[in-house]
Amino acid sequence: MTAAPAPRRADELLRAAMGHLQLAGVQDPRVDAELLLAHVLGVPRGRAQALALMGSALPAPVAQRYRDLVLRRGAREPLQHLTGTAGFRRIELLVGPGVFVPRPETEVLVEHALLGLPQGGSAVDLGTGSGAIALSIAHERPDARVLAVERSPEAFAWAERNREHVGAANARIVQGDLADAVGEEDGPFDVVVSNPPYVPDGMVPRDPEVQRFDPPAALYGGPDGLDPMRAVVAVALRVLRPGGLLAVEHGELQGAEVRGLLGPEWRDAATHPDLTGRDRVTTARLG
Incomplete structure (x- = not known):
């Protein structure tokens, strides 16, 4: 007696994928299953949904590739690593192992940075990672001059790739430590923006995708999580023009501590929520 052939109809594959991802604890199993199907087919998500509704048959190699990707997603490998891309505001970024996957909450940080950027102004992104913040600013404000700094060689390579990809x-x-890679000759800047590592060293991130796949150097920020933030504030004091804006992302319970890092040189310090209502961004003006 021969074994039953593995399903190759798009609707059957999609149902099986959704069930597997749900059992694996993936937050949005339907979304991820549909996006992976769209990825292997090389079509938009809406087209993949339509093919599933029609019960379209897939070639055996495509069906097998889809099953393999679903298994990897079930092991909590980030969806963006599997597709190779991450959408962020109005741009698409290339991502993969060795670089922090940009999160939707960081889009709020970009919004505050853009609000503080005058026409023809300048911004510096400290610890750019994939380049998400810097390249979003540059894309949405072609009149602005944008500098980005990244220490990790792996992340720097992704950021350079994305700069070319976004155009x-x-x-x-530039590659270097955020504390000293920006010189006086590079500024002064109208905006200093940063999403530095801010997880305290002893804390274990809740999501398996973060625990297992995000680079530790992009997550952990010392005993209280704020050592990189202290460096960001020090650089901002040095390179911001008077009245310039500092905008930083932090953990939802760190707003008061971040504001406490700002000395008498700063004014109008305020902490703002992200799209889920959690405190996420602190801004302040120099002088």
Whole structure:
């Protein structure tokens, strides 16, 4: 007696994938299953949904590739690593192992940075990672001059790749430590923006995708999580023009501590919520 053939109809594959991802604890099993199907088919998500509704048959190699990706997603490998891309505001970023996957909450940080950027102004992104913040600013404000700094060689390579992918001619990315990579000759800047590591060293992130796949250097920020933030504030004091804006992302319970890092040189310090209502961004003006 021969074994029954593995399903190759798009609707059957999709149902099986959704069930597997739900059992694995993936937050949005339907969304991820549909996006993976769209990825292997090379079509938009809506087209993949339509093919599933019609019960379209898939070639055996495509069906097998889909099953393999679903298994990897069930093991909590980030969806963005499997597709190779991450959408962020109005741009698409290339991502993979060695770089922090940008999160939707960081889009709020970009919004505050853009609000503080005057026409023809300048911004520096400290610890750019994939380049999400810097390249979003450069893309949405082609009149601005944008500098991005990244220490990790792996993340720096992703950021450079993304600069070419986005086509941000007004952005420049340099490799170096955020504490000293920006010189006086690079500024002064109208905006300093950063999403630095801010998880305390002893804390274990809740999501398996973060625990297992995000680079530790992009997560952990010392005993209280704020050592990189202290460096960001120090750089901002040095390179911001008077009245310039500092905008930083932090953990939802760190707003008061971040504001406490700002000395008498700063004014109008305030903490703002992300799209889920959690405190996420602190801004302040120099002088």
